[in-house]
Amino acid sequence: MHLVPVGPHALLAEVPDARAAGALAGWVRRQDVPLDDVVPGARTVLFDGVRDPEGLRRLLEQAPADALIGGDLVDRQPVEVPVRYDGEDLSFVAQQWGTDEAGVVEQHQCLDLVSAFCGFAPGFAYLAGLPDRLAVPRLQTPRPRLRAGAVAIADTWCGVYPSASPGGWRVVGHTDAVMWDVDRDPPALLAPGTRVRFVAR
Amino acid sequence: MSVHVTAHLLVLRAGPQCLVQDRGRPGLAHLGVPRAGALDRPAADLANRLVGNGPDAALLEVLLGGLHLRSTVGVWVALTGAPAPLRVGARSAAHATPTWVPAGETLRLGAPPTGLRSCLAVAGGIDVAPVLGSRSTDTLAGVGPAPVGAGRELPLGVPARPPAPGADTPRGPSRGRLRVDPGPRAGWCGQTAVADLCASSYVVRSESDRVGLRLDGPVLRREARGELPSEGTVLGAVQVPPDGQPVVFLADHPPTGGYPVVAVVRAEDLWQCAQLRPGEAIRFAPA
Numbered sequence: 001m002h003l004v005p006v007g008p009h010a011l012l013a014e015v016p017d018a019r020a021a022g023a024l025a026g027w028v029r030r031q032d033v034p035l036d037d038v039v040p041g042a043r044t045v046l047f048d049g050v051r052d053p054e055g056l057r058r059l060l061e062q063a064p065a066d067a068l069i070g071g072d073l074v075d076r077q078p079v080e081v082p083v084r085y086d087g088e089d090l091s092f093v094a095q096q097w098g099t100d101e102a103g104v105v106e107q108h109q110c111l112d113l114v115s116a117f118c119g120f121a122p123g124f125a126y127l128a129g130l131p132d133r134l135a136v137p138r139l140q141t142p143r144p145r146l147r148a149g150a151v152a153i154a155d156t157w158c159g160v161y162p163s164a165s166p167g168g169w170r171v172v173g174h175t176d177a178v179m180w181d182v183d184r185d186p187p188a189l190l191a192p193g194t195r196v197r198f199v200a201r
Numbered sequence: 202m203s204v205h206v207t208a209h210l211l212v213l214r215a216g217p218q219c220l221v222q223d224r225g226r227p228g229l230a231h232l233g234v235p236r237a238g239a240l241d242r243p244a245a246d247l248a249n250r251l252v253g254n255g256p257d258a259a260l261l262e263v264l265l266g267g268l269h270l271r272s273t274v275g276v277w278v279a280l281t282g283a284p285a286p287l288r289v290g291a292r293s294a295a296h297a298t299p300t301w302v303p304a305g306e307t308l309r310l311g312a313p314p315t316g317l318r319s320c321l322a323v324a325g326g327i328d329v330a331p332v333l334g335s336r337s338t339d340t341l342a343g344v345g346p347a348p349v350g351a352g353r354e355l356p357l358g359v360p361a362r363p364p365a366p367g368a369d370t371p372r373g374p375s376r377g378r379l380r381v382d383p384g385p386r387a388g389w390c391g392q393t394a395v396a397d398l399c400a401s402s403y404v405v406r407s408e409s410d411r412v413g414l415r416l417d418g419p420v421l422r423r424e425a426r427g428e429l430p431s432e433g434t435v436l437g438a439v440q441v442p443p444d445g446q447p448v449v450f451l452a453d454h455p456p457t458g459g460y461p462v463v464a465v466v467r468a469e470d471l472w473q474c475a476q477l478r479p480g481e482a483i484r485f486a487p488a
Contacts, residue, residue, distance in 0.1 A: 004385040007465030010435045012385045025231070036227040039433030041457055046433025049227060118233035119431055119457035122342050126431070182332050182344070188232040 001068065003057055010048040011056055015068055018116035018128040021045050023070025024063070026193050031059060040117040040192050042126070070193075078112070078195035081160065083151050085200060087171035093153060096136050105200055107134070108172060113158055113196040118188060123162035123180030125190035130156045142168035149175045151198065158198075160190070173198075208274040208357040210323065212349055213307065216267020219349040221327050222320075223259040226335035226344070230433060230456035234344055237337035238452045240411055240475035241318055244282035248322035251279035251299050253362035258326030259336035261349065263319045266310040275304045276357065277324040277364045283316030283476060299364035316476040325358035340411045341453040378486035379449070379470045381439065386429065386461030390421045390441055394463045397421060398439065398447065399485045406446075407479040412455075413440075413448040414474045416483075420445030421463060434458045437466035439485075449474055 001024070002014040015021050018040070025040040028047065033056055036049025050056050085105045087093075094104045113129040130153065138154040143166065146152075150161040152169035161167055162179035179189050190196055212219070222245065225238020239245035239262055249258050261268070266285035277299050280287045287294045288309045294300040302308050313319060329336050329346045338345045349355065378399075387394045403418035421441045434440070438450040440460045449466055451474055466474070467488050477483060 005382070006385050006435050006462070007382045007437065007467070009468070010465075012432065037230040037433070037456075039230045039456060041432035042430030044430075044432040046230075046435070048230065048433065048435050117431070117433075117457060118231060119455065120233065122233045122344060124233055186232065187234075187333065192231050 001060060001063070003060060005053070006046065006048075009050050009053065010046060011050060011053055011060075013045045013047070013060055015043060015045065018042050018126070019070065019114065020068040022114060022116050022128075022193050023068050026070060027063065027067035028060075033059065042116065076195050078197045079189065080197050080199045081151070081175050081177050082201040083108075083173040083175050083198045085173040087151065087173045089152075089170035090172050093136055093170055093172055097134055104172060109198050109200055111158065111198065115190040115192050115194040115196060117192050118190075121162055121165060121180075123188040123190070124159060125179075125188065125192070125194070125196075127158040127190070127196055128156070130158055132156060136170050138168040138170065142166045146171060147174060149177065149179070151175055158196075208272070208276070208325065210327075210355040210357065211271045211273070212268070212351055212353040212355065213271060214267060214269040215348075215350050215353075216263060216265060216310065218264035219268050220262045220338040220340070221259050221329055221346050221349065221355070222262045222337045223326075223335055224257055225337045225452060226333050226339075229333060233342070233456055234333065235339045235341045235453045235456060236436065237335065237339035237345060239320060239337075240452050241282045241320060241472045243472050244318075244475075245320045245322070247297065248279045248281040248320040249326075250365055251281070251297065252277045252322045252324040253360060253364045254322060254324065254326050255361060258322065258358070259329065260320050260322040260327060263310060263321055264317060266312040266319065268310040268321070269307060271307050272302055272304060272323075272357070274357070276302050277360070278302055278308065279322050279364070280310070280319055281322075282319040283313035285313040285319045286311035299366050317478055318475050323357060324360035324364065328356040328358040339453050341455060376473050376476075377470070378484045379473060380467040380488040381464035381485050382467070382488050384439060384462035384464045387463045389426055389429070389461035390423055390463050394421060395487065398464055399487055402482045402484045403447065405477045405479050405481050405483065409477075409479060411451055411453040413450050414477065416447050416449070418446070421447060423461065429459050429461055431457045431459045434462060435465060437468060437471050438462040439464040439466065451475070
């Protein structure tokens with residue numbers, strides 16, 4: 001783990017991958033460090049509004065090896081997201097994956113995904129766990145409007161658009177599951193660290 | 202048992218932009234929620250202190266004046282930040298001073314001669330329903346109350362304390378360089394990125410908003426390193442998009458980003474970014 005200061009009150013930890021970032025974010029949250037934000041990224045965790053940056057640096061330098069592994073993840077029940085596989089990019093993804101549309105539907109449901117971080121919009125979770133060989137290029141030009149609940153893929157990330165928005169990810173289907181609800185705690189259905197499976201309905 | 206009029210403000214005119222702001226909603230960046238909150242934090246804190254509010258009370262952040270409103274009850278108000286001329290009925294009122302607005306009297310803000318954003322605090326605070334722990338409007342993701350428009354009724358809270366005139370003096374108009382620490386990806390723009398940033402002045406672009414102060418000046422050249430995977434960003438981050446023109450992240454900045462952050466503006470200097478007008482020049486300096 002490499003630590004980089006981000007101004008006087010924040011620290012960026014560089015880790016090998018998204019799973020390690022999620023694990024480290026969870027581990028630090030359990031240590032009750034006085035700070036404002038723990039923000040996992042694709043290969044980093046940002047600690048922001050840190051009251052005692054030196055103390056946090058020492059804590060991270062002495063963190064046990066399993067702080068980056070997140071062994072508790074396998075014990076957690078995945079959130080099941082019901083999907084209608086009616087996306088406009090289903091055939092494109094089938095071509096990329098070297099299969100047919102039924103093959104995409106089958107393989108997509110087999111993925112064991114974990115929410116690595118949120119970005120782009122509130123509740124938009126970047127779901128890690130798509131193997132490199134199934135990576136899919138995003139659209140050259142984003143579509144001006146995708147519906148809320150669009151289930152999509154870009155590079156090795158899976159995701160669900162929480163609200164209608166422009167989007168450059170490849171859409172394989174749609175869900176009625178509510179990704180974002182400010183009156184729910186937590187408001188994001190797929191908060192970082194959540195295991196996720198897609199299920200055809 | 203007491204019978205009283207519901208205390209609220211009636212907005213007659215909103216001007217170019219009028220938003221409810223408090224100290225924002227930090228702690229939700231991992232869910233993709235911007236922090237939001239008053240852009241000129243010292244001005245907001247001062248306005249709240251002057252009318253006897255606690256630091257978490259919500260107030261109105263007014264861009265370039267133009268706000269007209271009326272209150273159903275007599276209230277203390279205070280205006281700080283950009284010195285928009287303030288009139289209550291036919292009288293003009295002093296900047297950064299508790300001012301009594303009688304029930305039914307109209308308060309008018311003119312255009313400030315300098316600066317961009319004024320803070321109008323009202324005793325008791327603007328008591329709209331909080332969303333995720335804050336009454337701030339976030340202009341990036343749309344979390345929080347809608348921007349204030351004409352005809353809007355804004356409920357007022359119950360004043361906790363009497364106004365506190367002279368509790369503080371407003372800061373002077375002086376502005377200085379924006380002090381920066383090196384950012385986590387300074388190396389992406391060459392060994393001398395921070396020195397390069399501090400070597401020239403930059404002009405504020407008109408696309409600047411609560412998300413970021415967009416600047417125009419010497420290009421910060423990115424060295425070819427491929428794509429930066431998305432990572433968390435901080436308030437005051439100086440991000441360099443592919444065109445090489447830096448953007449200073451303000452309160453409504455996206456919580457994660459994929460462009461390198463070469464420097465971070467000190468929190469104490471960020472209020473200046475709230476007040477810089479398009480076309481004005483700024484300089485950075487090493488902290």
